[in-house]
Amino acid sequence: MKKSCADLFLWNKSAENYISSQKISDFAKVNQLIVANRFPQFHGEAVLDLGCGPGWYTEYFRSHGAFVIGCDGSETMVEKARSTYPLCHFDLSILGEPFPYEDAIFDMVFCNQVLMDVEHLSQTLSEISRVLKNNGLFYMSIVHPAFYDAPWMADEHGFLRYKKLERYLSEYSFSNFFWGETKHYHRPLSIYINKAISCGLQLVSIDEPPTYDGKEKSSEFPLFLFMEFHKFSSLYTP
Numbered sequence: 001m002k003k004s005c006a007d008l009f010l011w012n013k014s015a016e017n018y019i020s021s022q023k024i025s026d027f028a029k030v031n032q033l034i035v036a037n038r039f040p041q042f043h044g045e046a047v048l049d050l051g052c053g054p055g056w057y058t059e060y061f062r063s064h065g066a067f068v069i070g071c072d073g074s075e076t077m078v079e080k081a082r083s084t085y086p087l088c089h090f091d092l093s094i095l096g097e098p099f100p101y102e103d104a105i106f107d108m109v110f111c112n113q114v115l116m117d118v119e120h121l122s123q124t125l126s127e128i129s130r131v132l133k134n135n136g137l138f139y140m141s142i143v144h145p146a147f148y149d150a151p152w153m154a155d156e157h158g159f160l161r162y163k164k165l166e167r168y169l170s171e172y173s174f175s176n177f178f179w180g181e182t183k184h185y186h187r188p189l190s191i192y193i194n195k196a197i198s199c200g201l202q203l204v205s206i207d208e209p210p211t212y213d214g215k216e217k218s219s220e221f222p223l224f225l226f227m228e229f230h231k232f233s234s235l236y237t238p
Helices: 003-024 026-038 056-063 075-084 121-131 189-198
Strands: 046-050 067-072 089-092 106-112 132-143 152-154 160-163 172-176 182-186 201-207 224-231
Touching (some): 003 075, 026 056, 026 224, 056 067, 067 075, 106 121, 121 132, 121 189, 121 201, 132 189, 189 201
Parallel strands (some): 046 067, 106 132
Antiparallel strands (some): 132 224, 152 160, 172 182, 201 224
């Protein structure tokens, strides 16, 4: 069995718990608000929601004026998305393999909290560049690689003030167990940016929004990292 197929097996097993947890997650609500503020309205732009999961963002884009397609490698996620949002179109597509879309057809590829769980990053970014129109937007978010795999440490008052960071520059993988076992692939920030650049995607914006309110945990550590890239045809020929 290919590694990517093994990862999808885990996501299929965890899908129902993941979907239920996201409905009540404060972190998911923070993420949704950031996206909604960034994209309050569309005017018929073609959008690919890559790694769409249960389809919340696909429906958001559709209901705010985009022509949108959602795709995910998990059959369970796609089935749930189709039943929950029947007005949206969803495809089954494994990240790291060729997308079932023609070249240069999307104005935006949106990839929210996905790439840190994808083994084949280079292949996925190459396909993202291929399906984007020239001057198209690639909008991505991940958990922040500098702080995610670093446990909280309390001060003498019990306030979670510090993060214990043991390694950052190494690439490695480990399992998460928030909603069942899933695989996480740690990469330093430079890997994401440089691989995107090598595919003709130019970084134009980066954001590390505050996540914690500072009451129980320090607000100085972001949970999420958002980046925007533009595709310029002069930089890349697939």
